[in-house]
Every structure is written in C-alpha cells, then in structure tokens.
Amino acid sequence: MVLYAGQGDARRSMSLLWRPAGGGPDRPGPKPGLTVDAIVDAAIAVADEHGMAALSMRAVGERLGRTAMALYTYVPNKAELVDLMYDKALGRLPVDYPLERGWRPALEAWAADVRAFYLRHPWVLQVSQARPVLGPHEFAALEVLLRVLRGTGLERSVLRGVAGAVTQFVRGAAGVVADVRQAARATGVSDEEWWFARSPLLEEFGGGFGERFPLSTWIGEVDPPAADDCTPYLERDADWNFEVGLRVLLDGIEAAVARSVG
Amino acid sequence: MVLYAGQGDARRSMSLLWRPAGGGPDRPGPKPGLTVDAIVDAAIAVADEHGMAALSMRAVGERLGRTAMALYTYVPNKAELVDLMYDKALGRLPVDYPLERGWRPALEAWAADVRAFYLRHPWVLQVSQARPVLGPHEFAALEVLLRVLRGTGLERSVLRGVAGAVTQFVRGAAGVVADVRQAARATGVSDEEWWFARSPLLEEFGGGFGERFPLSTWIGEVDPPAADDCTPYLERDADWNFEVGLRVLLDGIEAAVARSVG
DNA sequence: CAGGTTAGTTTATGGTGTAAGGAGTCGCAA
DNA sequence: TTGCGACTCCTTACACCATAAACTAACCTG
Numbered sequence: 001m002v003l004y005a006g007q008g009d010a011r012r013s014m015s016l017l018w019r020p021a022g023g024g025p026d027r028p029g030p031k032p033g034l035t036v037d038a039i040v041d042a043a044i045a046v047a048d049e050h051g052m053a054a055l056s057m058r059a060v061g062e063r064l065g066r067t068a069m070a071l072y073t074y075v076p077n078k079a080e081l082v083d084l085m086y087d088k089a090l091g092r093l094p095v096d097y098p099l100e101r102g103w104r105p106a107l108e109a110w111a112a113d114v115r116a117f118y119l120r121h122p123w124v125l126q127v128s129q130a131r132p133v134l135g136p137h138e139f140a141a142l143e144v145l146l147r148v149l150r151g152t153g154l155e156r157s158v159l160r161g162v163a164g165a166v167t168q169f170v171r172g173a174a175g176v177v178a179d180v181r182q183a184a185r186a187t188g189v190s191d192e193e194w195w196f197a198r199s200p201l202l203e204e205f206g207g208g209f210g211e212r213f214p215l216s217t218w219i220g221e222v223d224p225p226a227a228d229d230c231t232p233y234l235e236r237d238a239d240w241n242f243e244v245g246l247r248v249l250l251d252g253i254e255a256a257v258a259r260s261v262g
Numbered sequence: 263m264v265l266y267a268g269q270g271d272a273r274r275s276m277s278l279l280w281r282p283a284g285g286g287p288d289r290p291g292p293k294p295g296l297t298v299d300a301i302v303d304a305a306i307a308v309a310d311e312h313g314m315a316a317l318s319m320r321a322v323g324e325r326l327g328r329t330a331m332a333l334y335t336y337v338p339n340k341a342e343l344v345d346l347m348y349d350k351a352l353g354r355l356p357v358d359y360p361l362e363r364g365w366r367p368a369l370e371a372w373a374a375d376v377r378a379f380y381l382r383h384p385w386v387l388q389v390s391q392a393r394p395v396l397g398p399h400e401f402a403a404l405e406v407l408l409r410v411l412r413g414t415g416l417e418r419s420v421l422r423g424v425a426g427a428v429t430q431f432v433r434g435a436a437g438v439v440a441d442v443r444q445a446a447r448a449t450g451v452s453d454e455e456w457w458f459a460r461s462p463l464l465e466e467f468g469g470g471f472g473e474r475f476p477l478s479t480w481i482g483e484v485d486p487p488a489a490d491d492c493t494p495y496l497e498r499d500a501d502w503n504f505e506v507g508l509r510v511l512l513d514g515i516e517a518a519v520a521r522s523v524g
Numbered sequence: 525c526a527g528g529t530t531a532g533t534t535t536a537t538g539g540t541g542t543a544a545g546g547a548g549t550c551g552c553a554a
Numbered sequence: 555t556t557g558c559g560a561c562t563c564c565t566t567a568c569a570c571c572a573t574a575a576a577c578t579a580a581c582c583t584g
Contacts, residue, residue: 010459018467029561030549056540069542070563078541129438130445131456134464139475146477160481160499161506168434168507169427176391176426183392194393197272202396205280213401215408219422237422244423245430252514291530292580318571331573332532340572 013080017087017135034064036074040084044121047085051182052123055082086127087135093117095144103151104250110148111166111246115174122178125171152257162253169249177238191235275342279349279397296326298336302346306383309347313444314385317344348389349397355379357406365413366512372410373428373508377436384440387433414519424515431511439500453497 019036042063047055057068057078064070075081094113097106118125132138145166149159184190203209210217281298304325309317319330319340326332337343356375359368380387394400407428411421446452465471472479 014463014467028551128441130441139478142478143475158506161503162510164503165431165507165510168431172430172434179390179392201276205276213405216401216404219408241423241426244420245427248424248427248514248518251517252510255513256510290582335531
C-alpha cells in the first residue's frame with residue numbers, strides 16, 4: 001500500500017518533522033515511556049533489517065516492548081512515521097564535498113555516497129516521491145547536491161533538469177541492486193539459483209529465443225569467458241554499469257557547461 | 263507489500279507468461295467462465311484507474327463478477343498476476359524507431375514514448391525490478407531499445423551501462439510525475455492546495471529557512487515572474503526537466519561515441 | 525450413467541492500519 | 555489533601571488483505 005502523509009493536519013506534520021532535539025516541558029499525566037525519536041529509530045531498524053514490507057506498527061511496537069496502538073500517541077499514523085523515518089535517515093548522508101578540484105570529482109563522490117546510502121537503507125527508495133517530505137534533512141541533502149552542481153555555473157532552469165537527471169540515475173541504479181538483494185533475502189532464493197531455474201525454461205517456452213531476441217541475448221552474454229553464468233542484470237555487473245552510466249551523465253553535463261560558456 | 267513471483271513453480275510461471283494466444287483443448291469439468299487474459303485485462307484496468315494500491319484480488323474479481331477466490335484457478339497468486347499484467351502492458355509499447363537520421367532522434371522518440379507509457383500506466387513503475395519478469399514483451403521492449411542503441415556502435419559493456427542509465431532516467435522522471443498525480447487523486451488534494459498549506463509552515467518551523475537553505479530556495483523559485491506560485495517539483499516543470507535531462511544524457515552518449523571512435 | 529476432473533463458492537486463518545473506549549498516572553490548582 | 559483534567563497505554567473491534575481448505579456443481583470421457 002502506498003501511503004500519503006499529511007493529508008490531515010499539515011501543521012502537526014511539520015512540527016513533528018522540525019521538532020527540536022530536546023524533550024518538551026513537563027506535562028500532566030504519566031511520564032512518556034517512549035519518544036518520537038525512539039520510535040523512528042526502531043522503525044528504521046525494522047525497515048533496515050527486514051525491508052519496508054515488514055514495517056508494521058505492530059512490529060515497531062514490539063521492538064519497543066509496546067503494542068502497536070501505543071505509538072499513536074507519538075505519531076499520528078503510519079504515513080507520518082514513514083516520513084519521519086525518511087527525513088531522519090537522510091540525516092546520515094555525508095555533507096562535505098570540496099570543490100577544489102572542480103565539480104566533477106565532487107559529484108562523483110556524491111553519487112557514490114548516495115548510492116551506498118540507498119544500499120544501506122533500501123527502503124528509502126520506496127518512500128513515495130509524490131509530495132516531498134519537506135523535513136530539515138531532505139532540504140539539507142538537496143542543498144549539498146546543489147552546492148556541488150553550482151560549480152558548473154549552469155543557469156537555474158538547466159540546473160533543475162541536471163539535478164533531476166543525476167538524482168534519478170542514482171536512485172534507479174541503486175534501486176535495481178536493492179531490489180535484487182531484497183528479493184534474495186525475502187524469498188531465500190539466491191540470484192544464481194533463480195537464474196539457474198529459469199534460463200533453460202526461457203529457451204523451452206521462448207521458442208527459438210536466440211533468434212527472436214538476438215540483441216537481448218547478445219547483451220546478456222558475459223564478456224570474459226566466465227562460462228556457466230547467464231545473468232544479465234546481476235549485482236556483479238551493477239558496479240560497472242553504475243560507473244559507465246555516471247561517466248556518460250557527467251560527460252553530458254560537461255557538454256552543457258561548454259555550451260553555456262561558449 | 264512487495265511481492266515476488268515465481269518462488270514456487272518456475273515452470274508454471276513461465277508457461278503462463280509465454281502462454282499461446284488461442285484457448286487450450288477441451289477438458290472435463292465445467293467450462294471456464296474466465297480466461298487468464300480477461301483477468302489480466304481487468305487487473306490492468308483496476309490498476310490504471312485506481313492505482314496499484316487498489317489492486318486486490320477482490321477488486322479484480324468484482325470487476326469480472328466473481329469472487330476473489332475464483333481467480334486462483336487461473337492464476338497461482340497475486341505476484342504472478344502482477345507479472346502477467348506487467349508483461350502484457352509492455353506489449354502496448356511502440357516498437358518502430360527508424361534509424362535513418364541516426365540514433366539520437368530515434369532515442370529521443372523512444373524516451374518520449376516510454377515516458378508517456380509510464381504515465382498512462384503508472385503502476386508499471388511499482389513492479390519490483392528485482393527479478394526480471396522474463397516475459398515475451400519485456401524482451402521485446404529491451405530489444406527495441408537495444409536496436410536503437412546499437413546505432414551508437416558502442417561496445418557491449420559500455421552499452422549495458424548506457425542502456426541502464428537511459429532506462430533509469432526515463433523511469434525516474436516518469437515516476438515523479440506519476441507519483442504526484444497519484445497522490446493528488448488518492449488524497450483529493452491538488453498539488454497547489456498542498457503547497458499552499460505547507461509553504462508558510464516551512465518558514466514558521468524552519469526558522470530562517472531562506473538563510474539555512476539558500477540554494478534550495480533559489481532553485482525553487484520560478485523563473486518567469488509568475489508570482490503566487492511556489493512549486494519546485496511540479497508537473498508543469500517536469501516536461502522541461504525531462505527535456506533538459508535527456509539532452510544532457512544524450513550529449514554524454516555522444517561523448518562516449520566520440521571517445522570510442524577516436 | 526458412473527467417475528473423475530474442473531470452476532467457482534463459502535468459510536476460515538492470520539495478517540494489516542487504526543477508531544473507540546477504558547484504565548491507570550501524574551501535575552497542578554483549590 | 556483532594557480532585558480535576560490531561561496524558562499514556564492497553565484492549566477491543568472493524569474493515570480490509572492474501573490465500574488455504576473444504577465443498578458444490580458442472581461437465582467430459584469411459
């Protein structure tokens with residue numbers, strides 16, 4: 001199920017996202033046994049360990065020794081909790097990318113870090129991009145990217161497109177790897193086993209597969225003669241593909257820079 | 263919940279995906295009132311109209327005047343149904359991109375078509391990319407892209423990265439727009455209304471937002487002086503961003519081509 | 525017509541998010 | 555000191571989800 005937060009009370013939503021670090025003043029009633037931060041941390045731990053699909057209010061509550069309903073005094077609903085998780089996780093992103101050697105190495109470092117971050121917290125990729133979460137760390141992360149990209153000197157309207165392209169690329173590339181890992185963990189079937197069961201069936205059902213899809217066959221073949229391996233989009237290739245794709249993208253940005261200067 | 267198909271019976275899964283068009287021979291027992299194709303079509307209709315979140319076995323069954331359980335004689339489970347939906351939908355993609363004027367215009371046309379396809383069937387973006395569905399139309403779609411990309415003359419290992427980058431970009435760019443539309447439909451709150459409720463809160467809670475996040479503020483401002491509008495990532499900008507991003511990407515590919523030739 | 529196979533139903537199980545209401549806890553004002 | 559009101563947390567309940575199991579009814583083949 002896709003969740004959209006903040007439908008109800010935009011003010012409550014924002015005050016949670018931008019909540020100050022320290023606890024509030026003493027209030028009547030029993031001492032709160034939990035904090036929003038503890039709940040968000042527990043939720044992040046659940047999602048990190050078992051994936052977004054396993055994130056339920058009950059699971060988070062159990063991890064804290066409470067029931068699911070106990071969380072609702074701290075967090076209005078699950079969608080809001082996911083937003084809080086998202087923003088808090090983004091806070092763990094590196095922020096410093098020196099521009100001394102120009103924007104390109106900085107952007108390369110940024111892309112590698114963001115990719116690694118997504119692989120550490122794959123569930124982040126599943127948070128709906130529809131409405132930005134508008135939390136402090138989301139803006140901080142955007143600020144980091146823009147600081148690097150401003151080094152290109154491109155004008156604003158172009159920079160928007162470039163920022164989008166870079167973001168999409170990193171998200172997508174990380175998403176494929178994350179999905180593969182998650183599937184392997186969730187099903188208990190390794191990628192190799194999975195392909196081993198399916199590749200003979202392809203020829204059986206596909207009826208002359210090699211002739212019908214020559215280019216797909218060609219691109220799926222492994223370059224070095226490491227035989228008994230028929231895995232087009234495997235994690236092993238993913239690093240290399242990321243490198244190639246990123247280089248192409250950065251070359252394109254350089255072309256845009258050259259055009260804007262010349 | 264994220265679903266992974268084909269854990270159980272790889273053979274059954276493949277035979278469904280590659281099932282021939284005509285109906286099978288007569289079998290004992292009552293005449294089947296449904297067909298796999300009818301079920302898949304109904305499921306696609308549900309997903310197109312109400313989004314992937316609304317796709318339940320019950321909803322599909324109701325659309326066909328049956329109970330949810332009736333579907334299980336045709337389709338082993340929901341994950342498999344989603345795979346069938348995915349592959350069938352991909353069959354609606356255009357396939358012909360003449361290369362007479364070179365690969366670049368062909369790739370531009372391809373990107374525009376695929377983006378439009380994703381916007382017509384946003385749920386396709388939510389099908390897990392972990393394990394390829396391995397259906398006939400998925401391969402056909404890959405074949406189409408590779409036929410265009412082969413025009414670059416790039417070697418295989420580079421082409422893999424390029425194909426990935428292009429795919430990720432189009433997916434990502436379409437995904438943002440699709441998510442925004444879906445959110446607006448699901449919540450009944452238009453994007454304008456949503457931003458109108460939140461932008462003042464940003465300043466209120468963000469405490470000197472403009473100074474803390476100068477670049478985010480800068481990039482969010484609208485270029486033409488069309489005031490009373492504070493929408494950084496709106497659908498309106500999306501077309502333009504797509505254009506810019508795609509141009510950058512294609513420029514990068516051209517650079518790779520030049521490098522490989524020179 | 526009998527047997528066996530199949531289509532589709534009903535029922536049941538264990539999961540989900542969360543609304544409603546109640547029990548106990550504590551700060552503060554009278 | 556007492557009690558009110560605010561507060562935390564629980565139990566219960568509801569509507570939904572996927573799907574396993576058992577059952578009925580339809581139909582082909584012997």
